[in-house]
Amino acid sequence: MRRVHPGFTKRARCLLAAGVAAVICGAALSEQELVRGGAFAAIVPIVAAVVVGRERLTISSTRRLEPARSTVGERAIVQLTVTSRSALPTSTLMLEDTLPGQARGRARFVLDRLSPHQTRTVGYRLPELPRGEHSVGPLHIRLTDPFGLIDRTRSFTARSKLLVTPRVELLNRGSTSLVAGFGDGVASAYIGSNGVDDHTTREYRDGDDLRRIHWRLTARAGTLMVRQDEQPAPSDIMLALDLRFSAHPRWGSAAGEPGESASFEWLVSAAASIGCHLIGDHRPVTILDAPQQPGGIRFTRRDDVLTYLALSQPRQDVHVSEMVDRMAAGADHSMTIALLAGLDETTAQRMVEKARGRGRSLAIVIDVDSYDLLGQESAADPGRAGSAGTDNAEVAGAAEIGSTAGGVWEPSSALLQSCGLLRAAGWAVAIAGPGESVTSVWSRLVGQPAQLGGLR
Structure with a gap:
């Protein structure tokens, strides 16, 4: 615990100022009684500061998070335990715990005096936090003397880490015939x-x-x-996640700072849902995202996938041509599932040129242009099942229309044409619109007839 020197409260400063003024006036007017009264008033805060500063008050605290890892949309509970280890009782304590930078408000509590070796526990609920690792703490304790003249603050150094993992949606196990058993x-x-x-x-x-x-x-x-x-042995399924910073529209926060990208959060949620779904079927998953890992990272445990994706962020050093080349280099996997933020004709043509007619390739293409047009409100919750789906979408990609939380959504003709190039090369493709759930998009994707060909 870091100790901060005691400081005068407003009451003590007023008393000190009044005492000094009384001494000056008494000396000017030759009024000894006024001088003695002013001196006493000025000495009281100083003596209180000396006594309080020499007092050895020992307080310990512990913090517990329940749970230590949460999911987007969940609110963790913080339990603070404060124990007095002094032989003397304390005065009234005010506790303030430091919240993560993304959280608003303050976590403040007032505790009555603690008896020697007494323990008190208080708790509060954290607000909903975005995906990532967040720091809670340190704890600050403010103490005052019985007369309210001295204000002391003790700051603990301990911090607790809270990991917020992406939302995982339950995917339909009855519609995974396109995935199950391939490549083994x-x-x-x-x-x-x-x-x-x-x-x-x-x-x-x-x-x-x-x-x-x-x-x-x-x-x-x-x-x-x-x-x-x-x-x-069963071969891995490669899950390619589009990390391009420029591909994901972002909106400013209320404070004017850049906000999170709803399209990227949707893709991360999709990667987490698909990855956990495949690992639950005993299929190893290789996630291909950052260029520092050309061959991707292999996962066999659900918790490892969620921990890794919890820390994923868009990167400015990821380019579409390099991303496609790395996908092609990793095409020795039994299946490639690409999660793309938009698709233009040039990128689709480059992916088609890498196709050699064997293996299976799937792609979920998020319509980032519609995200940008409909705004952050309709796309901020990637797990919201606000879509009636596009179950009437033709496999050939002629039309893909659905109802979303922001109204009727229809992808652009350019996006449909680009996805059509992939389908013609043997890819199974589904377009995700704003507000659609991962479950509905995945059901459309795996419900398409199995096709050979893809990225090689």
Whole structure:
């Protein structure tokens, strides 16, 4: 705990000033009684400061956050425990805990005097905080003497960290046929019931050696089955997150400072939802975002994904051409899921040129232009299911219209044309409008027919 020297309160300063004035006037008027009274009045605050300054008052405090990590939209509870470790009782205490910079207001409490070795606990609820890591503390304690002449402030140095993770939406597990089982060299459903041979067999694919056909299992399964030397391990799914600073519109806060980007927060929420969904299905996920990690970062645990995405921020050193090239370099994964902030024809054409006709590629393209037009209010809550969806969207991308919280939304013809180029190259594409939930966009995306081709 850091100690601050005691200071005079307004009452003490007035008393000191009055005492000095009385001494001066008494000396000028040769009034000894006035001089003695003024001297006494001036000495009282000084003596109080000396006594209070020499007093050894020991106070300890602890802070507990419940929970230590929260999700966007949740409000954590802070529990402060203050203990007097002195042999003398304290005066009235005023506590003030330092809130994170993004929070408004103050956390102030008044405690009656503490008896020796007495403990008091107070609590308050933090306001909703944006995604990221936030610091709570330090705690400041203000003490006064019984006459209200001296004001002392003790500041603790301990701070607590609160991690706010992105919102995770529950995705429809019944519509994941486009994802499930791809790229694993998935063996036949007969594994475990037909002997060891069945563990090393799979369905016939174009180009397989006819001499490897397992005729007995083929007769039993009703489809061509071939032997393979070993069971391949499930390969990762690459999740490419668009971190381009210039691609995400931002709005100023009430204080005139740059606010957070609603489109970027939506993409981070989508990455968290999809990543946790795939890991829940025992599919490792590689997140490709920052250029310092050319091959991306591999995750197998849900908490690790949320911790990483909680700290993600748009970057000015990310360029679209470099992002597409890194996606192509990582196309040895079983599937690529790109989360893009807008798409122009040049970028779509570059992605098409990287396609070689194998693998599966999916893309969620957020309509950042509509975010910019409809404003921050209609897009500030990425988890709000304010959309009637665009379930009538054609796979070919001819029209994609939906109702959002800001009214009827329709993507521009340029965006539809760019997404059409990707679809023609074998991508499954869904466009996300303002206010749409990740769940509805994901359901539209995986509900499209499985297509081969994509980024290679």
